[in-house]
Every structure is written in C-alpha cells, then in structure tokens.
Amino acid sequence: MVSETMKEAAKIISDAEYMVALTGAGVSRESNVPTFRGADGLWRNYDAMELATPHAFARNPKLVWEWYTWRQGLIAECELNPAHTTIADWEANGVLNHLITQNVDGLHRRAGSENVLEVHGDLWATKCISCDYQGRLDSPAEGIPICPECNNMLRPDVVWFGESLDSRIMTRVHEELASADVCLVIGTSALVQPAASFPLVVKHSGGKILEFNVERTPLTPASDVHVSGKVGEILPKIDKLLTNLS
Ligand code: OAD
Numbered sequence: 001m002v003s004e005t006m007k008e009a010a011k012i013i014s015d016a017e018y019m020v021a022l023t024g025a026g027v028s029r030e031s032n033v034p035t036f037r038g039a040d041g042l043w044r045n046y047d048a049m050e051l052a053t054p055h056a057f058a059r060n061p062k063l064v065w066e067w068y069t070w071r072q073g074l075i076a077e078c079e080l081n082p083a084h085t086t087i088a089d090w091e092a093n094g095v096l097n098h099l100i101t102q103n104v105d106g107l108h109r110r111a112g113s114e115n116v117l118e119v120h121g122d123l124w125a126t127k128c129i130s131c132d133y134q135g136r137l138d139s140p141a142e143g144i145p146i147c148p149e150c151n152n153m154l155r156p157d158v159v160w161f162g163e164s165l166d167s168r169i170m171t172r173v174h175e176e177l178a179s180a181d182v183c184l185v186i187g188t189s190a191l192v193q194p195a196a197s198f199p200l201v202v203k204h205s206g207g208k209i210l211e212f213n214v215e216r217t218p219l220t221p222a223s224d225v226h227v228s229g230k231v232g233e234i235l236p237k238i239d240k241l242l243t244n245l246s
Pocket of ligand 1: 023024025026027029030035036037038041052102103120159160161186187188189190191192212213214215217229230231232
C-alpha cells in the first residue's frame, strides 16, 4: 500500500536540488544485522562499556576482538536488502548526492554506494594501537591481529564510546550538509551525537528532513515528513513513485 506520507516524501525527493542521507542500523535490520537499541538490540545483551571503549580494549583485547570477529562473521554471511540497493540506485541515478552512515557493516558500499562517509568507521578496517599502520581484514579476524610493522596489537578502526569522530570526515560531512536542501534520515534512533544532529544543520538552513523508521525518534518533531514502516519495504515503493513523477 502507498500512503499519503510516502507520496509527500516522493514529491520532496523529486523536487530536491541536493540530497543527502543519514543512515543507521535500521537499514541493515532486514539483512539480519542486529541493531544496537530496541528489544533485540546489541546493547540489550552486551555491555557497551565492556566492548566498545578504549578502556575495555586495554583491559581485555581478546574479548573485544572476539565480539568484533563474531560481528564480522555475521556480516560476511548476510545479504543486502532493498533499502541498501534502493539507496545505491538513487546515487547512481543522481537522486542522492551523498550518504552519511553510522553503520560500520560496509553494506552500503557492497550495494554499490560510492559517495559514502562512514562516520563511525568500518568493521573491516584496523589500526595499530602504537604506530601509524592502518590495514583491512578480508575475512573475520582470528585472535588478536598483530601489526605487520611494529608487532603491537591492531584494533578495529571504529569509533568507540568516548572517542571523537575523524576530523577529516567531519569536515566532509559539514560540506555535504551545507550543500543540501533535503536530508533523508533512514533507520536511526537519532540518539547518538553528533550524528543525530546532522539533519538539523540542513533544517536550520531552510532545508527539509524526511524520516523513515518503524518508530518515532527525537528527530521526528523536526521532520517535514515521517514515513512509518520497514525501510526495505518503504524505499522501493517511494522509488516507484519517483519513476511516475519523472
Ligand atoms: P539504533 O539501534 O540505536 O537504532 C536503530 C533504529 O532503526 C531504531 O530507531 C529502529 O526503530 C530502527 N529500525 C529497526 N529496524 C528497522 C527497519 N526495518 N526499518 C526502519 N527502521 C528500523 O542504531 P543507530 O541509530 O544506528 O555507534 O545507532 C547509532 C550508533 O549507536 C551506532 O552507530 C553505534 C551505536 O552505539 C557506535 O558504535 C559508535
């Protein structure tokens, strides 16, 4: 079924001059990648402070790597869903200019999205805890990966609680937000800063926010349209509406 809110969203997308999107774990939920919050979210069953902080890694690097290896295994096995492919198609067709994602699963790139800013890092990337070495794993880690240059431990190159976002990526994010007149907010609880405030930058400069989520979020009141439902189902329907509008 096509709702009135989907029609409103399609009209705003088709009228956009420069559109960016902010995505979160909800985009990968229909690929069976667990989200962080909610009934079956990772932070319900695991303690973020034991697994996703620099202090946790210093205390027990083996435990932290085991958790990342488990997640890498899940992602290696999972399939893309229509939300990933529709977002990639929108970039290829010139509908979407740039994607800002909080996801570390790499599924947007696997779907073909190229203009992607991964603000929380990449689950497959590694960096040395002591020298400047940065690398990539092409399969789930075995034990604690070791730096080929200095023999110290490698850690996942993701942003942990208490760490800042990469300043070069943040500069690019702000360039994109400054250019945009529409920001899609797709499958994020909008609870983690600074990412949760990115769409407000677009709104405050006169642009529009379109939110797609199964629940309301702190960004819902600021959204011009909130489309309720699973993004793997909603985005392809909106894509069809766009075809009819063009
Ligand atoms: P959350 O787990 O906080 O939120 C996922 C959102 O997706 C929720 O609002 C759900 O309602 C929504 N959702 C779930 N399934 C959906 C579906 N099929 N269609 C539409 N929406 C759906 O994940 P994020 O907002 O991405 O940070 O979390 C932000 C950050 O918190 C993560 O990047 C991670 C985490 O701690 C770091 O690790 C630094």
